[in-house]
Amino acid sequence: MRKEKVKGRTEETKGKVKQVAGKVGGNGAMEREGASQKNAGKNQAASGDEKKAAKSSSSPKAQGATALLRADHKIVNELFDEYEKTNIKSRKKSLVSQICAELTIHAQVEEEIFYPAMKEALKDKGLVPEAIVVHATLKDLIAAVEGAEPDGENFDAKIKVLSEYVKHHVKEEQNEMFPRARDSKLDMKELGAQMASRKEELLAERARRA
Numbered sequence: 001m002r003k004e005k006v007k008g009r010t011e012e013t014k015g016k017v018k019q020v021a022g023k024v025g026g027n028g029a030m031e032r033e034g035a036s037q038k039n040a041g042k043n044q045a046a047s048g049d050e051k052k053a054a055k056s057s058s059s060p061k062a063q064g065a066t067a068l069l070r071a072d073h074k075i076v077n078e079l080f081d082e083y084e085k086t087n088i089k090s091r092k093k094s095l096v097s098q099i100c101a102e103l104t105i106h107a108q109v110e111e112e113i114f115y116p117a118m119k120e121a122l123k124d125k126g127l128v129p130e131a132i133v134v135h136a137t138l139k140d141l142i143a144a145v146e147g148a149e150p151d152g153e154n155f156d157a158k159i160k161v162l163s164e165y166v167k168h169h170v171k172e173e174q175n176e177m178f179p180r181a182r183d184s185k186l187d188m189k190e191l192g193a194q195m196a197s198r199k200e201e202l203l204a205e206r207a208r209r210a
Ligand SMILES: [Fe+2]
Pocket: 107, 110, 131, 135, 169, 173
């Protein structure tokens, strides 16, 4: 199953994911890679803009903005699922490291590019400010687990709360914000390209610091 998903990846995605894998030192690189490709394909079929993006190129840079964000959401969701299933401490640590890296970069890309674009295009005074407040709490939850030893029930509880908080936020973005983004005059492909570039920069910065 995993192997099939991985087969379809592009060289560009492969390079990029390897970079992340190196950074977070996780064993889950293949899973993440597979999930990313599978999800990218699924999401590009979700809207007109994203369909066009899927046809024009298989490069992640050609993904529409919401397809890129949905792909990130899916990866993190799978990492949380995997955390719940494992009892191996070293695996838990590696998964938490990947989760924190994914969430931190994702939130930064949203805050720097996607949210401001949404705020302006929709003249939004509710969804975006609320999402920024949610991100602030997420950052506190991340800080409480990043780099810590997964040493029992208390740590597992923190990951559970982080997971539930993320899932709730993802639902709000995907059900409320993304449909409005797609209905707006925003060029989702252009926005997606900007976000993909920024994400690459942030991944590279993080890899350099590691
Ligand atoms: Fe968000």
